[in-house]
Amino acid sequence: MKIAMIGTGYVGLVSGVCFSDFGHDVVCLDTNPDKIAMLERGEVPIFEPGLETLMARNVGAGRLRFTTDLATALDGAQAVFIAVGTPTRRGDGHADLTYVMAAAEDVARAATGYVVIVTKSTVPVGTNRRVGQMVAAANPDLDFDVVSNPEFLREGAAIDDFMKPDRVIVGVQSDRAAEVMADIYRPLYLRDFPILTTDLESAELIKYAANAFLATKISFINEIAALCERAGADVKEVARGIGLDGRIGNKFLHAGPGYGGSCFPKDTSALARIGQEHAVPQSIIEAVIRVNDAVKLRMVEKLRDLCDDSFNGKTVTVLGVTFKPNTDDMREAPSLTIIPALVGGGARVRVVDPQGRREGEALLPGVSWHDDPYTAAQGADLLVILTEWNEFRALDLKALATTMATPRMADLRNVYVAADVTNAGFAAYVGVGR
Numbered sequence: 001m002k003i004a005m006i007g008t009g010y011v012g013l014v015s016g017v018c019f020s021d022f023g024h025d026v027v028c029l030d031t032n033p034d035k036i037a038m039l040e041r042g043e044v045p046i047f048e049p050g051l052e053t054l055m056a057r058n059v060g061a062g063r064l065r066f067t068t069d070l071a072t073a074l075d076g077a078q079a080v081f082i083a084v085g086t087p088t089r090r091g092d093g094h095a096d097l098t099y100v101m102a103a104a105e106d107v108a109r110a111a112t113g114y115v116v117i118v119t120k121s122t123v124p125v126g127t128n129r130r131v132g133q134m135v136a137a138a139n140p141d142l143d144f145d146v147v148s149n150p151e152f153l154r155e156g157a158a159i160d161d162f163m164k165p166d167r168v169i170v171g172v173q174s175d176r177a178a179e180v181m182a183d184i185y186r187p188l189y190l191r192d193f194p195i196l197t198t199d200l201e202s203a204e205l206i207k208y209a210a211n212a213f214l215a216t217k218i219s220f221i222n223e224i225a226a227l228c229e230r231a232g233a234d235v236k237e238v239a240r241g242i243g244l245d246g247r248i249g250n251k252f253l254h255a256g257p258g259y260g261g262s263c264f265p266k267d268t269s270a271l272a273r274i275g276q277e278h279a280v281p282q283s284i285i286e287a288v289i290r291v292n293d294a295v296k297l298r299m300v301e302k303l304r305d306l307c308d309d310s311f312n313g314k315t316v317t318v319l320g321v322t323f324k325p326n327t328d329d330m331r332e333a334p335s336l337t338i339i340p341a342l343v344g345g346g347a348r349v350r351v352v353d354p355q356g357r358r359e360g361e362a363l364l365p366g367v368s369w370h371d372d373p374y375t376a377a378q379g380a381d382l383l384v385i386l387t388e389w390n391e392f393r394a395l396d397l398k399a400l401a402t403t404m405a406t407p408r409m410a411d412l413r414n415v416y417v418a419a420d421v422t423n424a425g426f427a428a429y430v431g432v433g434r
C-alpha cells in the first residue's frame, strides 16, 4: 500500500513512521522546507522517545521518504492522510480549519486516480463532509472517498500508542474506502486491536468527546483538590479511594496545575463552540475550561503565599516547563501562565527542563536557563516542581535545602511526601490538594 502523509508534526510524523513500519510505502510531505531537510538528514524535529530509531530503520528499508513536493507524495498513493494542525481560531475558540482545507484542496487538484482522503487531524463534526464537497467542487472528475480517522496517541508515548492502540476509529461513507482502511490497519487488526468503523460524524465526535471526558476528569480532581486543602483532606488519598472503583478508574485523577498541551485546551474550547453552534450548549465542558483557567491562577497564589505575599526580589527555581514529561511540546503549558506571573511580580526565575529550552526560550522571556537543578537552586528562595520529569522525582533534598537561601518547595505535581521534604531541611512544603 502506498500512503502519503501530509504534515510531519507530532501526529503526521509518528503516523507516517509507524505505517512504514507496518510495511507500507510512505511518503511524508510538509510545507516547511526546514523540517523536510532535517528529516532527510535523519534528524527528528521533535522530541519523541524511540522515534529517531524507528524512522532510521524504515528509511534504511526504503519504505519511508520525505518531500515538499505534492506530486511526488501523491504518485501512486491509494490513501492520503491529512495530519496538519487545527489550532484554536483567534477570537472565537473554534478549530481553525485553514490548514486542513488548504491541504485537501491541494490534494484535490493534484490527485489523478482513485484516492482515499483520510483526515487524521482533529476536526469538528461536519468537517469531513465539507472536505468531500470541497474536493468534488475543486476536481469534479476525481474518483475519491473521504474518511475520518482521528488520532489518539499521547506525546511521550506516541509510538507505543500508535502500535498498540486502545482502539482505531474509522469513519467511512463507502465499503471501498473501508477496505482500503482495513488494508492499512491490517497489522493491528491481525493482533486483535479493536477497530471501530462508524459514520463520519460519529468518528469526528468520538475524538472530541474522548478528550473532553479526560479533561473533565482532570478539572474534577483539581476542584476536589481545592476542597481538600480547605477541609484538611489529602487529594492523593481521595483520588486513590475513588479510582479503585472500576467504574471510575484511577487514570487522569492526578491533581496538579491544570491541563495543557496541544490537544485538551483547544479541543475543549472547540467542543464548547461546536455545542453552541448546534444550539446544544456543552455546559459541563464550559465549566471544565473555567476550572482549568482558575487552577493555574490558584497555583500562582500558592507560590505567592510561599514567597511571603510578594515575588519581588525573590529568586525562584522552576523545574519543568513542558506541558508534561517526555515531550518538548510547550503548547498551552501551565508554565506559560505561571512563570510570566512570577517574572511580572519581580522574581528572578531560573528554569531547568530536559527538553523544553528549544521551544521555551522564545515563549518565556526574562528567565535564565540551567541544566542542573542543584546549580539552579543555589541561593534560591523557592523551588517549584512544575513538570514531573523523572529527573526531578528523586532529587537529593538535603543537598537542595543546604544550597537554597530559604528552602521552600512548591510541589505542583505531588511528587514528594511532605515529611521527607521537611525532614531534609526544607522550611516549607506545599503540594496540591494536601
Ligand SMILES: NC(=O)c1ccc[n+]([C@@H]2O[C@H](COP(=O)([O-])OP(=O)(O)OC[C@H]3O[C@@H](n4cnc5c(N)ncnc54)[C@H](O)[C@@H]3O)[C@@H](O)[C@H]2O)c1
Pocket (backbone or CB within 6 Å): 006, 007, 008, 009, 010, 011, 012, 029, 030, 031, 032, 035, 083, 084, 085, 086, 099, 102, 103, 120, 121, 122, 123, 151, 152, 153, 154, 155, 262, 263
Ligand atoms: N499532538 C498530539 O499529541 C495530537 C494527538 C492527537 C491528535 N492531534 C491532532 O493532530 C493534528 C496535528 O497535530 P500536531 O500536534 O501533529 O501538529 P503540528 O503543529 O505539530 O504539525 C502540523 C504540521 O503540518 C504542516 N502543515 C501545515 N499545513 C500543511 C500543508 N498544507 N501541507 C503540508 N504540511 C502542512 C506544518 O508545517 C507542521 O509541520 C491536530 O489536529 C491535532 O489536534 C494531535
